[in-house]
Amino acid sequence: MSLKLRLTIMNFLQFFIWGAWLITIGGYWFQNKGWSGAEFGAIFSTMGIASIFMPAISGILADRFIGAEKLLGIFHLIGAVILCLLPEVASPSMFFVVMLINMIFYMPTISLSITVAYSALQKNDMDIVKVYPPIRVWGTVGFIVAMWTVSLLKIETSAAQFYVAAAASAFLGVYAFFLPKCNTNNEHTDKSMIEALGLDAFKLFKQRKMALFFIFSMLLGAALQLTNAYGDTFLHDFAKIDIYKDLLAVKYPAIIMSISQVSETLFILAIPFFLKRFGIKNVMLMSMFAWVLRFGLFAIGDPGDGLVWIIISCIVYGMAFDFFNISGSLYVESQTDEKIRASAQGLFMMMTNGFGAILGSSVSGVMIDYFYKDEQGHFLWSEIWLAFAIYSLVVAILFAITFKHKHDPKEVENFSH
Template sequence: MSLKLRLTIMNFLQFFIWGAWLITIGSYWFQNKGWSGTEFGAIFSTMGIASIFMPAITGIIADRYINAERLLGIFHIMGAGILFYIPEVQTPHMFFVVMLINMIFYMPTISLSITVAYSALKKEGLDIVKVYPPIRVWGTIGFIAAMWVVSLLGFEKSAMQFYVSAIASLCLGIYSFSLPKCDVNKQPKNQTLASALGLDAFKLFKERKMALFFIFSMLLGAALQLTNAYGDTFLHDFAKIDKYKDLLSVKYPAIIMSISQVSETLFILAIPFFLKKFGIKKVMLISMFAWVLRFGLFAIGNPAEGLPWIIISCIVYGMAFDFFNISGSLYVESQCDEKIRASGQGLFMMMTNGFGAVLGSSISGWMIDAFFTTNGDIQWPSVWTSFAIYSLVVALLFAVLFKHKHSPKDIESFSH
């Protein structure tokens, strides 16, 4: 089996696991359990809490003690066990605890899978910028496949979505042990305390440019959690209105939302061109303004005459997500010494899916309950408009503060 195919299978399963429940858990929470928005914000913050410390810690372990592919396998097998248990949980408090444990195992696997792929491709002497995006696109296809499976089988409001995810997690856990070996770096003599603890990646914060990059990664990571948390629930809520309740877009909202992931598959393939042509700053700015459009179009959309706006918003999502997440990980790879490659990716994950997720999910849950909920009904146009304004402010600040002069030579470092 070729290296590209092996990494393709890894990426497909990696994001199938997430796609089976990430977009539809809101429907399970609100429609099935009837729990509150503030509590739901806390549940979505679990991935953020886990990402604050787990990717960095596992990055250190993968750099120094246990091969990344083995750690990937161990975590997915443990995560599968937790996912099988989730349907048994009957209270919001316990759901939070169990989901946090699940996220402790899952979130670090995102950066670990990137480390495995980059390491294997570099050993083969391949250009990561050209070769990795077409491989990574299969992760998005896996996410889409999971959403369609869950939606078409009628599992959007059901606990069955967690069983689907658990089976995929177990499969990837076993498969991971067959992936290319990622060598650990033996600890040198006379090393500093920081090196011994694996904290060298945090030195990146000493550079103003990298510090700003990580701060804005956190702020943009907050926007990502907003759309994941509330997109499916937004469409499901139209079922309360007679003229919308029988529309296919309301009955199967996960399929409509999957247009976002279909769009991802196209924009991932465009990343090499945009990075080499415009550089990281402009690509990140494009992503930020795309988030403004994503939320703004949701604000004026509905499942009937306003459906085109929702579809366009989903298409824009591909650019918003890919130009930030994939380009960001490639940029971090270019700035990190090989000895701290896993730690650097863990740090990026910590800022985006860690602090960013906690910021986005906790504040949004409280804000929706406090300002945008009337008699139990969420005022979605106002919610999406506030998210759009937030993204616009972040984009303008980034344009002014982040200084980076693009040179085509910068991209050459990805393949060395």
């Protein structure tokens, strides 16, 4: 089996595990368990909590003590066991604890899988910039296939989705031990604990421009959690309305939502053109206004005549997600010193997937419970999506006013070299 194929299988499984439950867990939570929105928001905050500290800790372990491929395997095997335990949980508080443990072991595997791929490609003298992206795309394909699998099996509101994820996690856990070996460095280093954990990048907050950038990264990270948490549940809720309950979008909402991931793969290809033509700040602004459209179109959409608005919203998602996350990482690359560049990228991820995820999931859950349910406890979806759209619009306007960055075409050219 070729190296590219081995790494492709790894990436496919890595994101298949996540796709099997991330978008559909809302259906399980609200349709099956009937637990509250505030408690559900806390569940989505677990990935943010885990993202704050676990990638750094796993990085130290992989660098110094145990090969990244072995650590990847161990974490996925543990994750498989934990995913099997989730359906046995009878209370929302215990579900939070078990999911947090699951995320503690899953979130660092994302960076570990990247480490395994980069290490293997470098050892085989392959051009990472050219070879890795086509391999990574199969991760998104895995996420989409998982969503379709769960939807076509009609287990979107069932605990069975966790068993599907657990099976994939167990398979990848074993498979990882047969991936190319990653070297460890047991030699003494002069790095302080702060440097080892990547915390030295926090000194970037002393620069007003970078501080603003990281704050807005957190606010955009919050928007991402809103769409992950409630998109599938939104479509499931139409099953309570007779004129919608038999429609395709209500029967297979995960398939409709998977258009977002398809769009994501396509917009990645458009980023170089947009960066060169409009500059990093304007591309990030496009992302923010795309979030406004993402939520605003959901507000006026429905599975019937309004399905076109939901589909357009899913297409817009590709721009909303890619244009900030990828352009943001390029901005960090261009603005930070080489000595702390890796730490700065880790800080960017911490603000978006860590603090941003916690902010978006916890606050939205509480607000929905208090302000966006009717007397019977039903979600007021149009108002919910409109509130999210207004939030995104305010963030976009504040970013446009406060964040100063002059476009330099040479800056974009430097990224390609």
